[in-house]
Amino acid sequence: MNKNKGLHDKSASQDQIDIIEQKYARLKENEPMKILLNAAKEYLTEKGQEKNGS
Amino acid sequence: MDRKDLKEKLLKIGDLATLPVVAYNVMQLTQNPKASAMDVGKAISQDPALTSKVLKIANSSFYGFPQKISTINNAIVILGFSNIRNIVISAGIIDAYKVEKSSAHFDRTEFWKHSLACGITSKIIASTVGLKNSEEAFIWGILHDIGKIVMDTYIHEEYSQVVQTAKEKGMLIVDAEQTYLGFNHTTVGTLVARKWNMPPALLKVIRYHHNPVLDYNSLRISSIVHLADILCRTLDLGSGGDNEIPIVNEKSWDLMNLDKQTVKTIFAEMEKEYESATAFLH
Numbered sequence: 246m247n248k249n250k251g252l253h254d255k256s257a258s259q260d261q262i263d264i265i266e267q268k269y270a271r272l273k274e275n276e277p278m279k280i281l282l283n284a285a286k287e288y289l290t291e292k293g294q295e296k297n298g299s
Numbered sequence: 300m301d302r303k304d305l306k307e308k309l310l311k312i313g314d315l316a317t318l319p320v321v322a323y324n325v326m327q328l329t330q331n332p333k334a335s336a337m338d339v340g341k342a343i344s345q346d347p348a349l350t351s352k353v354l355k356i357a358n359s360s361f362y363g364f365p366q367k368i369s370t371i372n373n374a375i376v377i378l379g380f381s382n383i384r385n386i387v388i389s390a391g392i393i394d395a396y397k398v399e400k401s402s403a404h405f406d407r408t409e410f411w412k413h414s415l416a417c418g419i420t421s422k423i424i425a426s427t428v429g430l431k432n433s434e435e436a437f438i439w440g441i442l443h444d445i446g447k448i449v450m451d452t453y454i455h456e457e458y459s460q461v462v463q464t465a466k467e468k469g470m471l472i473v474d475a476e477q478t479y480l481g482f483n484h485t486t487v488g489t490l491v492a493r494k495w496n497m498p499p500a501l502l503k504v505i506r507y508h509h510n511p512v513l514d515y516n517s518l519r520i521s522s523i524v525h526l527a528d529i530l531c532r533t534l535d536l537g538s539g540g541d542n543e544i545p546i547v548n549e550k551s552w553d554l555m556n557l558d559k560q561t562v563k564t565i566f567a568e569m570e571k572e573y574e575s576a577t578a579f580l581h
Contacts, residue, residue, distance in 0.1 A: 280557075280558070281547065
């Protein structure tokens, strides 16, 4: 992941969500991991939307 | 070099790894109930470079104090004993194991960013779950992986190979260390932390952050850093040497009792504090 890309635009957030999903997909799933993954996806999506004023 | 040689080398690490004298003295003083703020101030002032760094951090936006803090004694009064101890020990160790010595595989800048993010996140989680003296958790997070940087310093070539292998094979670095060296950073970290006379809670965190259920007496402390590590890896804040995410221990998770909304709030606080904490690294 390009860490210099920043976390604040919508596409950067979507890139980051994709990478997180790939990493989590490699793990044995348990309930806490599902909660963490969903929290991360929602957090990054909302942040991207906020930044874009939508 | 075979495993037996490496284990001998591991034992030597205990002799070689040093903590800066001032950081060591401050650690001793802050564990001594008879020591005063003035004693701590005097100890810090023995090292002008560290004094300057402590004041720079104390004046950074991370602590957000509106007026300029110009002396160490002033900093102790304003930020408190615990915060100053955290700053001195973190700054002293980061300086002793500098980022300039990065290898192609183990990036020390990313390592310290990850450690700093873990410190911040441990403090936030500790506060969220209502732990008393949650500032303590900051130093737990910053130093939980100290064994990695010690190995990178004293068995540099072997450790570079381990890091490279972990990345190539998509392994957690702790698993790669154990597989290829026969020991891991939790063992090495515990060894040096004991030598440096670090507080018992910090020793436990260093030893058990990958397997908190083994910490029978203080599961909550190890669980805080265990979870902080996973949250930092999820948001990709720095890197501890691999690109993977460990699985959350369910017993630790239950103990923390966090829901999705609370985790989202923690993520937001992490990023906000992380952006203001760079003074620790420069």
